[in-house]
Amino acid sequence: MADGIRVLSLSAWFGSQRVLRNVFVNIAPNEVTAIIGPSGCGKSTFIRCLNRMHEVVPGARADGRVLLNGEDVYAPGTDPVTIRRRIGMVFQKPNPFPTMSVFDNVAAGLRLAGVRNRAALHEAVERALGQAALWDEVKDSLGKSGASLSGGQQQRLCIARALAVGPEVLLMDEPSSALDPIATAKIEELILELKKDLMVVIVTHNMQQAARVADATGFFLLGELVEFARTREIFTSPRDKRTEDYITGRFG
Amino acid sequence: MTNLGRRRLIDRLMRRLAALAAGLVVLPLVVIFGFLLYQGGTAVNLDFFTQLPKPVGEPGGGMVNAIVGSLVLLGLAGLLGLPAGILAGLYLAESRDRRLTWLVRFLADVLNGVPSIVIGIFAYTVVVLPMRGFSALAGGIALAIIMIPVVLRTTEEMVRLVPASLREAALALGIPEWKVILRVVVPTARAGMVTGAMVAIARIAGETAPLLFTAFGNRFWHQGLDEPIAALPLQIFAYAIAPYDDWHRQAWAGALVLIALVFLVSLVARFATRRPGGA
Numbered sequence: 022m023a024d025g026i027r028v029l030s031l032s033a034w035f036g037s038q039r040v041l042r043n044v045f046v047n048i049a050p051n052e053v054t055a056i057i058g059p060s061g062c063g064k065s066t067f068i069r070c071l072n073r074m075h076e077v078v079p080g081a082r083a084d085g086r087v088l089l090n091g092e093d094v095y096a097p098g099t100d101p102v103t104i105r106r107r108i109g110m111v112f113q114k115p116n117p118f119p120t121m122s123v124f125d126n127v128a129a130g131l132r133l134a135g136v137r138n139r140a141a142l143h144e145a146v147e148r149a150l151g152q153a154a155l156w157d158e159v160k161d162s163l164g165k166s167g168a169s170l171s172g173g174q175q176q177r178l179c180i181a182r183a184l185a186v187g188p189e190v191l192l193m194d195e196p197s198s199a200l201d202p203i204a205t206a207k208i209e210e211l212i213l214e215l216k217k218d219l220m221v222v223i224v225t226h227n228m229q230q231a232a233r234v235a236d237a238t239g240f241f242l243l244g245e246l247v248e249f250a251r252t253r254e255i256f257t258s259p260r261d262k263r264t265e266d267y268i269t270g271r272f273g
Numbered sequence: 274m275t276n277l278g279r280r281r282l283i284d285r286l287m288r289r290l291a292a293l294a295a296g297l298v299v300l301p302l303v304v305i306f307g308f309l310l311y312q313g314g315t316a317v318n319l320d321f322f323t324q325l326p327k328p329v330g331e332p333g334g335g336m337v338n339a340i341v342g343s344l345v346l347l348g349l350a351g352l353l354g355l356p357a358g359i360l361a362g363l364y365l366a367e368s369r370d371r372r373l374t375w376l377v378r379f380l381a382d383v384l385n386g387v388p389s390i391v392i393g394i395f396a397y398t399v400v401v402l403p404m405r406g407f408s409a410l411a412g413g414i415a416l417a418i419i420m421i422p423v424v425l426r427t428t429e430e431m432v433r434l435v436p437a438s439l440r441e442a443a444l445a446l447g448i449p450e451w452k453v454i455l456r457v458v459v460p461t462a463r464a465g466m467v468t469g470a471m472v473a474i475a476r477i478a479g480e481t482a483p484l485l486f487t488a489f490g491n492r493f494w495h496q497g498l499d500e501p502i503a504a505l506p507l508q509i510f511a512y513a514i515a516p517y518d519d520w521h522r523q524a525w526a527g528a529l530v531l532i533a534l535v536f537l538v539s540l541v542a543r544f545a546t547r548r549p550g551g552a
């Protein structure tokens with residue numbers, strides 16, 4: 022039963038500093054959802070709470086419920102490791118493993134989860150690189166170091182690495198903010214393609230990007246989800262004054 | 274324009290000074306190496322590497338037992354000290370228990386500052402006395418104790434240098450933390466860790482004091498690890514204070530071989546840790 026992600030009363034802290042306040046939201050399956058807002062408003066924290074990466078930071082904690090297709094990600098006894106396999110993540114700065122080849126980077130998630138079968142690994146790597154629109158560019162240099170690729174290629178390598186383990190959701194934290202316009206366009210094209218297979222939640226500080234790729238958009242301000250609606254609505258007829266101020270560039 | 278001229282002048286001056294400073298750093302090494310070559314070069318021959326020491330007064334002979342002895346001692350020390358130092362360093366870098374890591378780090382720094390002769394006395398008390406005899410094992414343990422804090426601190430520093438973003442990338446793939454450390458963090462820090470281990474080996478290769486009452490030295494082949502064993506620094510010391518010219522030459526040759534050994538270790542470390550694609 023694919024009913025997406027339901028977030029119920031999610032709050033998050035770094036030490037005693039509360040950075041998310043009672044967020045409620047339903048994120049639909051097979052859609053791209055964008056998260057926008059001024060920097061420091063809690064966008065990264067919000068998506069990191071979805072796959073339990075928030076708690077990796079010493080002193081950080083979260084409270085509330087996150088239901089992934091009905092299952093509470095924060096239920097007692099739930100192993101964050103299994104959650105992270107179902108909800109993959111791509112970061113702002115491309116971060117391929119520098120000691121590994123292109124192939125090994127993409128295979129890393131499966132290998133370290135215990136997959137040994139070479140044929141299965143090859144198939145998964147080729148599929149993931151294909152999904153990330155990188156296969157044609159690297160198929161002849163799978164043995165090259167992942168760090169030797171261009172920035173845009175590295176980011177697509179990271180996307181392939183996240184896809185290889187077969188997640189149901191892909192979280193992207195400003196995935197193209199370190200890239201040039203052409204590499205950015207490739208990533209956006211790729212996101213629209215990925216939508217057919219899985220949910221995508223993308224944080225972006227670029228409102229045009231949200232308008233181009235997202236079906237739904239949420240606007241965060243000071244740790245609160247101010248407004249969540251269809252992307253077109255957010256950009257043409259926002260209901261909240263603060264959203265309007267932000268998208269018309271009056272602050273942020 | 275005069276401003277630019279002055280800046281150019283200062284730039285040239287500073288470049289010269291930096292080059293001079295670099296030269297001054299390398300100079301002692303070059304002088305020592307040249308001096309050893311001059312004094313001991315003639316005594317470095319096939320015999321030196323294949324013969325046992327000759328009885329007192331007889332010319333000729335070599336230091337094969339001391340060369341092999343030093344390798345055995347370094348091997349023992351590495352076998353005991355490297356795993357302990359590396360594991361402790363990993364623990365220090367990864368543990369979130371601030372107080373315990375502070376304590377371990379502090380004790381390691383203290384241990385690093387303990388004079389090596391004191392560590393020799395310690396090994397004498399806890400290994401030589403209960404075993405009722407000097408032994409290669411006691412020497413190896415003394416050297417291992419000297420190595421541990423060096424390896425521990427370099428391992429910790431190198432592991433800490435691994436960018437948090439790599440750790441996060443691995444964790445976000447759904448890889449358990451211990452596997453992230455072993456398969457992503459350690460390989461990334463490997464080059465630095467190997468260098469640290471080599472520095473530690475080089476550091477103990479020349480240690481003499483802690484071997485005086487542990488390995489003790491031996492004019493013949495050692496019969497087992499529970500027996501006294503020869504070592505290059507001990508042999509150099511014994512030959513240098515003896516009244517024979519031939520022995521003096523051999524002591525210089527021993528020093529030359531010791532330095533060459535350290536040099537070789539450093540060189541191997543450099544090549545072993547080069548990543549494909551440079552850097």
Ligand SMILES: Nc1ncnc2c1ncn2[C@@H]1O[C@H](COP(=O)(O)OP(=O)(O)O)[C@@H](O)[C@H]1O
Pocket residue numbers: 035040058059060061062063064065066067078
């Ligand atoms: N590792 C951290 N430790 C302490 N505070 C943090 C940390 N990361 C982020 N914060 C704080 O949490 C708030 C939200 O940050 P973040 O979620 O990164 O915002 P955004 O992604 O929207 O720019 C900010 O006030 C920021 O200063």
Ligand SMILES: [Mg+2]
Pocket residue numbers: 064065066194
């Ligand atoms: Mg952010």
